Amino acid sequence: MMKEMLENVKKQCPLVHNITNYVTVNDCANALLACGGSPIMSDDIEEVEEITSICGGLNINIGTLNQNTIPSMYKAGMKANELSHPVVLDPVGAGASALRTNTAMGLIEKLDIAVIRGNISEIKTLALGSGTTRGVDADISDRVTRDNLQQSVAFAKEFSKRSGAVIAITGAIDIVADKEKAYCIFNGDPMMGIITGTGCQLSAITAAYVTANPDKPLEAAAAAVCLMGVCGEKALERMGEDDGNSSYRNYIIDAIYRMTGEELEERAKVEIY
Amino acid sequence: MMKEMLENVKKQCPLVHNITNYVTVNDCANALLACGGSPIMSDDIEEVEEITSICGGLNINIGTLNQNTIPSMYKAGMKANELSHPVVLDPVGAGASALRTNTAMGLIEKLDIAVIRGNISEIKTLALGSGTTRGVDADISDRVTRDNLQQSVAFAKEFSKRSGAVIAITGAIDIVADKEKAYCIFNGDPMMGIITGTGCQLSAITAAYVTANPDKPLEAAAAAVCLMGVCGEKALERMGEDDGNSSYRNYIIDAIYRMTGEELEERAKVEIY
Amino acid sequence: MMKEMLENVKKQCPLVHNITNYVTVNDCANALLACGGSPIMSDDIEEVEEITSICGGLNINIGTLNQNTIPSMYKAGMKANELSHPVVLDPVGAGASALRTNTAMGLIEKLDIAVIRGNISEIKTLALGSGTTRGVDADISDRVTRDNLQQSVAFAKEFSKRSGAVIAITGAIDIVADKEKAYCIFNGDPMMGIITGTGCQLSAITAAYVTANPDKPLEAAAAAVCLMGVCGEKALERMGEDDGNSSYRNYIIDAIYRMTGEELEERAKVEIY
Numbered sequence: 001m002m003k004e005m006l007e008n009v010k011k012q013c014p015l016v017h018n019i020t021n022y023v024t025v026n027d028c029a030n031a032l033l034a035c036g037g038s039p040i041m042s043d044d045i046e047e048v049e050e051i052t053s054i055c056g057g058l059n060i061n062i063g064t065l066n067q068n069t070i071p072s073m074y075k076a077g078m079k080a081n082e083l084s085h086p087v088v089l090d091p092v093g094a095g096a097s098a099l100r101t102n103t104a105m106g107l108i109e110k111l112d113i114a115v116i117r118g119n120i121s122e123i124k125t126l127a128l129g130s131g132t133t134r135g136v137d138a139d140i141s142d143r144v145t146r147d148n149l150q151q152s153v154a155f156a157k158e159f160s161k162r163s164g165a166v167i168a169i170t171g172a173i174d175i176v177a178d179k180e181k182a183y184c185i186f187n188g189d190p191m192m193g194i195i196t197g198t199g200c201q202l203s204a205i206t207a208a209y210v211t212a213n214p215d216k217p218l219e220a221a222a223a224a225v226c227l228m229g230v231c232g233e234k235a236l237e238r239m240g241e242d243d244g245n246s247s248y249r250n251y252i253i254d255a256i257y258r259m260t261g262e263e264l265e266e267r268a269k270v271e272i273y
Numbered sequence: 274m275m276k277e278m279l280e281n282v283k284k285q286c287p288l289v290h291n292i293t294n295y296v297t298v299n300d301c302a303n304a305l306l307a308c309g310g311s312p313i314m315s316d317d318i319e320e321v322e323e324i325t326s327i328c329g330g331l332n333i334n335i336g337t338l339n340q341n342t343i344p345s346m347y348k349a350g351m352k353a354n355e356l357s358h359p360v361v362l363d364p365v366g367a368g369a370s371a372l373r374t375n376t377a378m379g380l381i382e383k384l385d386i387a388v389i390r391g392n393i394s395e396i397k398t399l400a401l402g403s404g405t406t407r408g409v410d411a412d413i414s415d416r417v418t419r420d421n422l423q424q425s426v427a428f429a430k431e432f433s434k435r436s437g438a439v440i441a442i443t444g445a446i447d448i449v450a451d452k453e454k455a456y457c458i459f460n461g462d463p464m465m466g467i468i469t470g471t472g473c474q475l476s477a478i479t480a481a482y483v484t485a486n487p488d489k490p491l492e493a494a495a496a497a498v499c500l501m502g503v504c505g506e507k508a509l510e511r512m513g514e515d516d517g518n519s520s521y522r523n524y525i526i527d528a529i530y531r532m533t534g535e536e537l538e539e540r541a542k543v544e545i546y
Numbered sequence: 547m548m549k550e551m552l553e554n555v556k557k558q559c560p561l562v563h564n565i566t567n568y569v570t571v572n573d574c575a576n577a578l579l580a581c582g583g584s585p586i587m588s589d590d591i592e593e594v595e596e597i598t599s600i601c602g603g604l605n606i607n608i609g610t611l612n613q614n615t616i617p618s619m620y621k622a623g624m625k626a627n628e629l630s631h632p633v634v635l636d637p638v639g640a641g642a643s644a645l646r647t648n649t650a651m652g653l654i655e656k657l658d659i660a661v662i663r664g665n666i667s668e669i670k671t672l673a674l675g676s677g678t679t680r681g682v683d684a685d686i687s688d689r690v691t692r693d694n695l696q697q698s699v700a701f702a703k704e705f706s707k708r709s710g711a712v713i714a715i716t717g718a719i720d721i722v723a724d725k726e727k728a729y730c731i732f733n734g735d736p737m738m739g740i741i742t743g744t745g746c747q748l749s750a751i752t753a754a755y756v757t758a759n760p761d762k763p764l765e766a767a768a769a770a771v772c773l774m775g776v777c778g779e780k781a782l783e784r785m786g787e788d789d790g791n792s793s794y795r796n797y798i799i800d801a802i803y804r805m806t807g808e809e810l811e812e813r814a815k816v817e818i819y
Contacts, residue, residue, distance in 0.1 A: 194579050196575035
């Protein structure tokens with residue numbers, strides 16, 4: 001399944017419109033290229049509908065949202081919905097400010113979102129109206145563990161049912177769920193949290209995956225999450241004694257570029273619930 | 274010729290004012306430093322005239338243009354013209370939205386542009402009012418090949434004549450032309466399209482080259498285009514089996530940093546028409 | 547002393563709110579993570595107070611200031627002051643435009659700033675209302691040397707006395723001073739000027755250091771400056787014959803990630819005045 005998802009991206013080279021933050025935007029563009037997609041970044045209200053129209057999918061990331069870009073997110077999202085393009089939402093820092101929480105919630109309400117991808121604190125904020133977001137990173141008290149996995153899966157399925165979106169919660173254990181089925185993914189490494197933007201890159205890649213696999217958003221999102229985790233592991237294996245988080249960042253994107261469908265299948269550690 | 278152009282940049286360390294996109298801006302700054310120039314980025318309407326005044330050249334890139342930065346592009350451009358500083362225009366995504374096409378065309382109309390550098394789809398859009406821009410990448414049907422080279426050169430010369438700017442069309446084969454003469458450059462590698470921003474970096478470098486070689490904009494632009502192509506080749510030679518597009522990005526900028534006038538001359542594959 | 551400062555950052559993982567430029571923002575985030583801090587970037591006026599409130603410190607960098615972000619700088623700064631969070635100011639390009647000079651001076655006047663970090667031209671502009679800023683880099687005529695060191699130290703102490711902030715002037719020789727005491731730091735390498743953003747990274751790291759060492763802003767800032775210099779040296783030692791400024795950038799951040807308190811103490815070249 002993973003193999004098919006990956007190869008559809010490489011074959012179709014989906015063009016993804018990104019309204020994203022200025023912190024990790026370059027990595028998002030290079031990660032999209034690495035996985036076989038093609039990025040375009042555009043956030044001005046006068047052009048977002050046109051740009052979305054020539055693309056296959058839309059990735060909305062609220063990492064550095066502002067008064068100018070928020071209306072563009074709505075406008076692009078509505079156009080994407082009209083054209084049946086999948087929309088991915090990355091609610092960076094939801095819970096850290098009312099502006100972030102309200103924007104993410106407003107987008108979920110107004111738009112038909114294909115995948116919401118965030119850390120557990122962000123997703124809890126959106127699902128429960130609470131959560132303990134520590135800046136843009138997940139709070140430790142929220143973390144998904146083996147002990148609370150069943151409960152976390154149920155939570156994700158329930159939020160998927162209510163929102164209509166596939167829910168991708170990423171962390172030490174990743175959960176990708178629709179209302180009926182959840183993929184729990186055990187790939188990845190804590191080192192991925194020591195570079196900025198692995199989550200943002202994953203959201204951009206997820207947009208490429210759901211665009212190239214339009215009938216299978218759950219499987220496509222799970223494959224994207226798994227890809228990121230496996231590449232985090234591969235990058236770690238490559239680390240030399242002088243390497244730190246900057247080289248690690250490069251190695252992850254390099255690994256995405258090199259990944260094949262076969263290797264992804266082979267290295268995937270997935271349980272289905 | 275190439276050698277002289279490169280060495281003038283290294284000697285003079287031209288300060289270049291960049292109004293550019295937030296996707297590739299860091300790479301543009303590091304590429305400018307690598308080639309021997311010095312970057313300053315500034316796009317607020319209140320300061321762009323002053324910033325342009327202390328610089329030697331101006332690079333305008335519309336990659337993430339918006340309502341705030343478009344007026345700054347005009348204002349900085351007019352000041353640069355007043356001071357006889359060369360202006361480079363990178364019409365990223367012209368043809369992908371009316372905002373991009375109109376902004377690029379408006380800048381060409383209002384300003385005296387030294388060099389317009391884009392891919393063939395962007396340049397066709399500006400020259401013919403048509404083209405088939407696929408996002409920010411060139412459409413395959415537009416590509417410059419050996420078969421249509423004479424015709425493409427004639428097109429570039431004609432657009433140069435009309436616009437008054439040196440036209441730099443980059444792709445598998447690059448054409449750098451004024452109304453009378455064209456350099457066709459066969460350096461580079463398709464891998465350069467798998468990282469974001471090689472075009473943006475080239476435009477920034479071109480601004481440094483035309484600033485340091487004010488009487489020879491055609492030769493300066495050709496040398497910059499050739500430099501980028503040669504560095505794309507050198508970076509490829511350096512790729513290890515685990516390397517992907519992220520390492521490739523670093524290797525290209527590293528190669529720009531290391532390039533000498535002698536090596537550039539030696540590796541240049543140029544035909545003059 | 548350096549060891550204690552570094553280890554407090556690693557222990558406390560201070561969350562730093564950054565209102566910074568879009569050129570070097572990704573490097574600032576990764577440098578913060580590398581040193582043991584945690585970054586959040588946010589510049590919209592509607593959320594900056596909330597974001598600052600959940601953080602421990604604030605880093606204001608005017609590198610690409612604009613009409614939207616300037617009011618956010620004031621608002622976040624006032625909130626940080628109210629909460630007794632340390633504020634670091636990086637007056638990028640002060641002297642290059644009235645907007646930059648006036649914004650930096652206004653922030654110093656209105657806010658209680660813990661550390662002002664800039665190059666000598668920027669600091670002279672703010673202290674003397676003059677200076678000869680060449681874009682965003684220091685002018686050669688301003689440089690701190692062995693010959694003018696006593697005089698430069700006196701200048702820094704005097705400006706610290708007037709402004710109430712620790713003054714960190716970085717260049718070939720770095721001076722970190724309060725009104726009574728100055729650390730002169732002889733670490734670093736000129737190669738650090740050939741990549742964009744080492745200064746910006748240092749300001750972000752300084753914010754983490756003063757946040758984690760709230761009672762010792764002078765020592766914390768000196769340790770951060772020393773860390774950056776030592777890492778610039780370590781990165782240089784790692785350079786291979788094909789490496790240029792892009793690899794150097796990665797190696798510096800890698801070195802920050804790897805640095806221990808012991809190694810920092812050992813390699814520090816400091817004189818106290």
